[in-house]
Structure formats: C-alpha cells, structure tokens
Amino acid sequence: MTSLIWLQRDLRLSDHAPLMHAIKRNCKLVIAYFHDPKHIIGEANNAWLADSLLNLQKTIRQQGSELLMLEGDFSHNFSQVLSHYKTDEVLYHYEVGEPFLSQQHLALQVCHQHKISLQPFDQAWHPAEQVLTQKGQIYSVFTPFYKKLLTLLNQVDYPYDAPDNLQQTKPAQTPRPEWLNLPASLNKLRQTAWAQRMISHWQIGEHQAWLQVKNFCENSLNDYPIQRDYPAEPATSKLSVHLQFGELSVRELLHYLQGLKAQPEYDVHAIDSFIRQLAWREFGRYLLHFNPLLENQSFQSKFNNFPWDDDPDNLRDWQLGQTGVPIIDAGMRELWQTGWMHNRVRMLVASWLTKNANLSWREGQAWFANTLIDADPANNAMGWQWVAGCGVDAAPYYRLFNPVVQSTRFDTQTEYIKHWLPELKPIPAKWVHAPWQHQNELKSIGFDLPKQYRIPKIDLAQSRHNHLDRVQAQKSYTQALQLQN
Ligand SMILES: Cc1cc2nc3c(=O)[nH]c(=O)nc-3n(C[C@H](O)[C@H](O)[C@H](O)COP(=O)(O)OP(=O)(O)OC[C@H]3O[C@@H](n4cnc5c(N)ncnc54)[C@H](O)[C@@H]3O)c2cc1C
Structure with missing residues (x-):
C-alpha cells in the first residue's frame, strides 16, 4: 500500500496525523508539496515557504526518505506523482480559505480520476462541527465560542510523536530528479x-x-x-x-x-x-x-455596499509608511522590513486605512496577504473585518482608534516609533506622537517637518467625522431598505 502524504500548511513531522496514520499501517510513503504559482497566498509567505520546505527536506533526508517539491499546474503534477508511484490513497490535513480550498477541490477531482481515496485530517483543536451551541448552531461571537472551547480543552487529541526513521517507508520507485529541487x-x-x-x-x-x-x-x-x-x-x-x-x-x-x-x-x-x-x-x-465567502465579503452584509473611496495615492502612502502619522508609518515599515507587525499596531494601521483614509478593508487585506509572512486567509479576513466593523463581534459602539491617543498610551517612550522611523530620533518623545501639532517647537530645535518627515494629508478628526457620517448614512439607507422589504 502506497500513501501520498500531501503537505500544505503542516510542514512538520511531529503530531502529523496523516503521516502517523500511514506509518501505523506500514504503508510506503510519498511525501510531497505541490507549488502552483496560480495558488499562492503572497510573496512574503512564499519567501518563508521556500526555507521551510528546504528545512523539512533536510530533516526528512536525515531520516532516510525524501520530500518531493513540484512546481507548476497543480492537477497535472498531482496526477503525475500518483501515477509514478502507483499511489493507493492520499492523506492530508484539511485547510480553510484560499488557495487551499481550490487545491483541495482539484485534488478531489484528480483522485476521482485515479479511483483512489482522498482522506482529510483535522488540525484544529476540535473539528468545527463539534463546536456548536446547545441548539446545535454555529457560534458567531468570540466569547461564547471561547467558553465552549475551554470546556473541551481536556479533550484535545493527544499529539503524536514524530517518527524517528522513515527509511523503511521509502517506496521502491526513485523520484524524478527535478522533484527533489526547491521550485x-x-x-x-x-x-x-x-x-x-x-x-x-x-x-x-x-x-x-x-x-x-x-x-x-x-x-x-x-x-x-x-x-x-x-x-x-x-x-x-x-x-x-x-x-x-x-x-x-x-x-x-x-x-x-x-x-x-x-x-x-x-x-x-x-x-x-x-x-x-x-x-x-x-x-x-x-x-x-x-x-467561505468571508475572505471576500463582509460578514455584515450591509457593509458590502459601503461607499469606500478609491484613492491610490493614500493607499500608496499607507503601504510605504508615509502617512505622516508616526505610529502608522512605523507599523507599515516594520511590516515591509520584517514581514510581521505587532497586533496592536495591526489594529491601528487597519483603522487608519478604513476609517481615516476611508479605503476598503479589502485593500488592506490584500496588502497584508502579500507582505505578511504569517499571512493567513482566516486571521487576515477576520482581523480586517473586526477593525473595519463589518465582521463578527460587532462592538456595541463603533470601533474607531485614535492613533495619537493609542501611540501615547502604548508607545509612551516612542521606542517602537523611533526604531522604525529613525528620522524621528532627534525629536523629544512628547512631540513624536503627532509631530504636525508641534511645528514651531520642532523648528526651534532645527527639525524641518515637511522636509525631514511628512505632514499628514489626512486630518484625523475631520476624516473620522466624515467616516462616521457615511456609516450613519449607510445605516439609515439599510434601515430604509429593510422597511421597504
Ligand atoms: C488587520 C489584522 C490582520 C491580521 N492578519 C493576520 C494574519 O494574516 N495571520 C495571523 O496569524 N494573524 C493575523 N492577525 C492577528 C494577530 O495580529 C497576529 O496573529 C499576531 O500579531 C501574531 O503575533 P504573535 O504570534 O506574537 O502573537 P501572540 O500575541 O503571541 O499570540 C499567540 C498566537 O495567538 C494567535 N493570535 C493572537 N492574536 C490573534 C488575533 N487577534 N487573531 C487571531 N489570532 C491571534 C496567533 O496565532 C498568535 O501566534 C491580524 C490582526 C489584524 C488586526
């Protein structure tokens, strides 16, 4: 019996249910990753993927087997591997969101053509279908969901140990040499x-x-x-x-x-x-x-027609960390340089984009998907919708962050800002949170504001006001629509 262990976002050997399921039954194992440039999350994520694959390949080799890495059309390559190894079954960890759903759908078609089974394994705390309200409904608010998870905490499956030798599991067929190289x-x-x-x-x-x-x-x-x-x-x-x-x-x-x-x-x-x-x-x-539509549509459907602006200049300023609001620019530069951003700052930059620049959360989600190394279809969509106010857990009040207040509170000494915006190092902390409000003081210490750091094009108070007006108008419009219906 030969099993294909199809890897997606499970690049490990420890607690790997598909792998252990095959090993326990003495199957021969073909372990493979299929990289189809049509089905990717983003560039930063890909950069991590490259090294993670090389790393796993090294570990698997040390255990006497191989990790295959194929690049190109997913269905074609998947089918090639199944034929080459005369595979009997495919085992994999099920993933949510794109590009995984599309690939899982294609894999099903290919397995169907080859008349072999495709068996998914869950890697959540609990399979989603087991986490339901007393009435058997799906949770849409975090706190009750979390409380339910806590009641199940002691029932989380005990993890499998990593195998210590894969030599015995190696199939007789040798892989094609090009399958052993990083895509x-x-x-x-x-x-x-x-x-x-x-x-x-x-x-x-x-x-x-x-x-x-x-x-x-x-x-x-x-x-x-x-x-x-x-x-x-x-x-x-x-x-x-x-x-x-x-x-x-x-x-x-x-x-x-x-x-x-x-x-x-x-x-x-x-x-x-x-x-x-x-x-x-x-x-x-x-x-x-x-x-599954949450990646593309607001959880609260009334936001699907929200009048977002279309302003490529403001979008670009945000992407490059050049809005003139230090905490926002610091976050965006941290993201560009490291592929990661602190959670609080993610909330602030998302709030500035959607509520001060009035640009769609989809623009922010797309930029994050391409530049975050941890870009994750589920967390990214949830995070953006949470901040934009169109997702689950809608706040009883409308969620709006004032970046200057937040910066003063959470980066009081401006260490974070100055680390990512070294041009602000000469300025005393008390003026760093909102330099445009201290132009005379800055002049007196020889700091030329528009020259050495931007003055914001977007007025925080006015833009916040404008955004709330739109929210109110949208609310009245939706209520009127509901009355009509
Ligand atoms: C607009 C926006 C977009 C986001 N996009 C992503 C994304 O693409 N991928 C991603 O993994 N996280 C995302 N997050 C959630 C969160 O910012 C990151 O998970 C967190 O900053 C990762 O850092 P950490 O591992 O040090 O977190 P820690 O504080 O150490 O938390 C431990 C783990 O808990 C999970 N976690 C923590 N906070 C959150 C949260 N708010 N939502 C969901 N999971 C959380 C993460 O898996 C994290 O690794 C986003 C948040 C926002 C506001």
Missing part, C-alpha cells in the same frame, strides 16, 4: 535582497519553532497579559508564522502549555491569557470554515 520561482524569490533582509529576522522550521516556544515561555509568558499590547516590548510569542506553516501543531502547543500549569514558576492566569489568543486563531478558522 525555481521560490528559489529565485529567496535570493532577492527584500526576501533575504526579511528572512534574516527569523529562524525557520519545526525545530526553531519549538525553540521559540520554549524561549517565549521561559522569558515572556508570565508577563504576557500585561505587556502584550506594547509594541516596543519583546512580549508576544511571534509564533503566528510557525503556526501558519504548521511547523508547530497547535494541539501540541496546547498540551505543552497545559503541562506548564503544573510548574510553580508559571503563572496560570498568564498561560490562560495566551491560550485565549490561540482561541482567536481557532475562531478565525472556524468562521471561515462555515462561511
């Missing part, structure tokens, strides 16, 4: 200066993911609830990208965290606070599982 487009991308600079901020792969878990738990976990909102602090885990690529199994991570609760040096409240954030990730995947 050419990924190889080219990883050699660009942009990708190299971005990747230099990170340690990639399963082993490194666990080092990061341990480092975070030992040094930052106890302070997580208090420090996690301060972008200058190394207070969050930076595990999102390892989770996105499945270098880290979330179930294994949960078991590890639960285990720490028995150790007196760990604060149980802090561990729970961290688990709560992991539950947000779970919620994003859950929502997208039941509402």
Whole structure:
C-alpha cells in the first residue's frame, strides 16, 4: 500500500496525523508539496515557504526518505506523482480559505480520476462541527465560542510523536530528479535582497519553532497579559508564522502549555491569557470554515455596499509608511522590513486605512496577504473585518482608534516609533506622537517637518467625522431598505 502524504500548511513531522496514520499501517510513503504559482497566498509567505520546505527536506533526508517539491499546474503534477508511484490513497490535513480550498477541490477531482481515496485530517483543536451551541448552531461571537472551547480543552487529541526513521517507508520507485529541487520561482524569490533582509529576522522550521516556544515561555509568558499590547516590548510569542506553516501543531502547543500549569514558576492566569489568543486563531478558522465567502465579503452584509473611496495615492502612502502619522508609518515599515507587525499596531494601521483614509478593508487585506509572512486567509479576513466593523463581534459602539491617543498610551517612550522611523530620533518623545501639532517647537530645535518627515494629508478628526457620517448614512439607507422589504 502506497500513501501520498500531501503537505500544505503542516510542514512538520511531529503530531502529523496523516503521516502517523500511514506509518501505523506500514504503508510506503510519498511525501510531497505541490507549488502552483496560480495558488499562492503572497510573496512574503512564499519567501518563508521556500526555507521551510528546504528545512523539512533536510530533516526528512536525515531520516532516510525524501520530500518531493513540484512546481507548476497543480492537477497535472498531482496526477503525475500518483501515477509514478502507483499511489493507493492520499492523506492530508484539511485547510480553510484560499488557495487551499481550490487545491483541495482539484485534488478531489484528480483522485476521482485515479479511483483512489482522498482522506482529510483535522488540525484544529476540535473539528468545527463539534463546536456548536446547545441548539446545535454555529457560534458567531468570540466569547461564547471561547467558553465552549475551554470546556473541551481536556479533550484535545493527544499529539503524536514524530517518527524517528522513515527509511523503511521509502517506496521502491526513485523520484524524478527535478522533484527533489526547491521550485525555481521560490528559489529565485529567496535570493532577492527584500526576501533575504526579511528572512534574516527569523529562524525557520519545526525545530526553531519549538525553540521559540520554549524561549517565549521561559522569558515572556508570565508577563504576557500585561505587556502584550506594547509594541516596543519583546512580549508576544511571534509564533503566528510557525503556526501558519504548521511547523508547530497547535494541539501540541496546547498540551505543552497545559503541562506548564503544573510548574510553580508559571503563572496560570498568564498561560490562560495566551491560550485565549490561540482561541482567536481557532475562531478565525472556524468562521471561515462555515462561511467561505468571508475572505471576500463582509460578514455584515450591509457593509458590502459601503461607499469606500478609491484613492491610490493614500493607499500608496499607507503601504510605504508615509502617512505622516508616526505610529502608522512605523507599523507599515516594520511590516515591509520584517514581514510581521505587532497586533496592536495591526489594529491601528487597519483603522487608519478604513476609517481615516476611508479605503476598503479589502485593500488592506490584500496588502497584508502579500507582505505578511504569517499571512493567513482566516486571521487576515477576520482581523480586517473586526477593525473595519463589518465582521463578527460587532462592538456595541463603533470601533474607531485614535492613533495619537493609542501611540501615547502604548508607545509612551516612542521606542517602537523611533526604531522604525529613525528620522524621528532627534525629536523629544512628547512631540513624536503627532509631530504636525508641534511645528514651531520642532523648528526651534532645527527639525524641518515637511522636509525631514511628512505632514499628514489626512486630518484625523475631520476624516473620522466624515467616516462616521457615511456609516450613519449607510445605516439609515439599510434601515430604509429593510422597511421597504
Ligand atoms: C488587520 C489584522 C490582520 C491580521 N492578519 C493576520 C494574519 O494574516 N495571520 C495571523 O496569524 N494573524 C493575523 N492577525 C492577528 C494577530 O495580529 C497576529 O496573529 C499576531 O500579531 C501574531 O503575533 P504573535 O504570534 O506574537 O502573537 P501572540 O500575541 O503571541 O499570540 C499567540 C498566537 O495567538 C494567535 N493570535 C493572537 N492574536 C490573534 C488575533 N487577534 N487573531 C487571531 N489570532 C491571534 C496567533 O496565532 C498568535 O501566534 C491580524 C490582526 C489584524 C488586526
């Protein structure tokens, strides 16, 4: 019996249910990744993917087997591998969102043609269908969903150990030599200066993911609830990208965290606070599982006709970190240079784009998808809709962040801003949050504002007012429509 272990966002050997399912039945294993440039998330994500694949290939080779990496049309390559190895079944971890749904659909068609089975495995805390309200309905608000997850926490499947030798599982057929190379487009991308600079901020792969878990738990976990909102602090885990690529199994991570609760040096409240954030990730995947259109449409349909502006200049200023609002520009430059941005700052830049620049959340989502290394269809859509106010968990008040107030509160000493905007280093912290309000003071210390740093084109108070007017008009319009119907 030969099984194809089809990898998507599960680039690890530990707690790998499809792999273990095949090993337990003494199957021969073909382990493969199919890279189709038509089905990708984004460039930054691809840059990580390249190194993650090379890393996994090295580990699998050390265990006496091979990781195949094929580039090109998904269906064609998938079919080629099935034929070459006379495969009997395909086992894989099911993924939500695009490009995964499309590929899973194509895989089903190909398996059908080859008359073999395609078996999905779940890597969520619990299969979504088991997490329902008492009435058997889907949760659409985070807190009750989270409470339900907590009741199921002790039932999360126990993780599988990684296999220690794959030599015996190697099929008799030798792979085509070109299947052993990193896909050419990924190889080219990883050699660009942009990708190299971005990747230099990170340690990639399963082993490194666990080092990061341990480092975070030992040094930052106890302070997580208090420090996690301060972008200058190394207070969050930076595990999102390892989770996105499945270098880290979330179930294994949960078991590890639960285990720490028995150790007196760990604060149980802090561990729970961290688990709560992991539950947000779970919620994003859950929502997208039941509402696959959420990537493209507002959860609250009344926002689908919202009068967003079309202003390429404002969009470009935001993308390049040149809005003139320091906390926004700092976040966007952190993103460009490292492929990551602190969660609080993600909320602020998303709020500025949608509520001050009045540009659609879809524009922001697309830029994040291309530039975040942890770009994830579910979290990205949920995050943008949450901030734009058109998603689930609509606030009883309308969610609007004032970037100057937020910057003063969460980057009081302006360490974060000055790190990413070194041009502001000569300015005392008290003027950094809103330099345009201190033009005379800045002049007196020889800092030429429009020359050395931009003055915002968008007035924060006025734009906020204009946006709220539009929201109100939209609300009246929707109410009128409902009355008519
Ligand atoms: C507009 C917007 C877009 C976002 N896009 C993405 C995305 O594409 N991919 C992504 O992984 N996260 C996204 N997030 C969520 C969040 O910002 C990141 O998960 C977090 O910043 C990652 O850093 P960390 O690993 O240090 O987080 P930690 O604070 O250490 O949290 C631990 C883990 O919990 C999960 N998590 C934490 N906060 C959230 C959250 N608000 N929503 C969902 N999961 C969360 C992540 O998996 C994270 O790794 C987005 C948030 C916003 C506001």
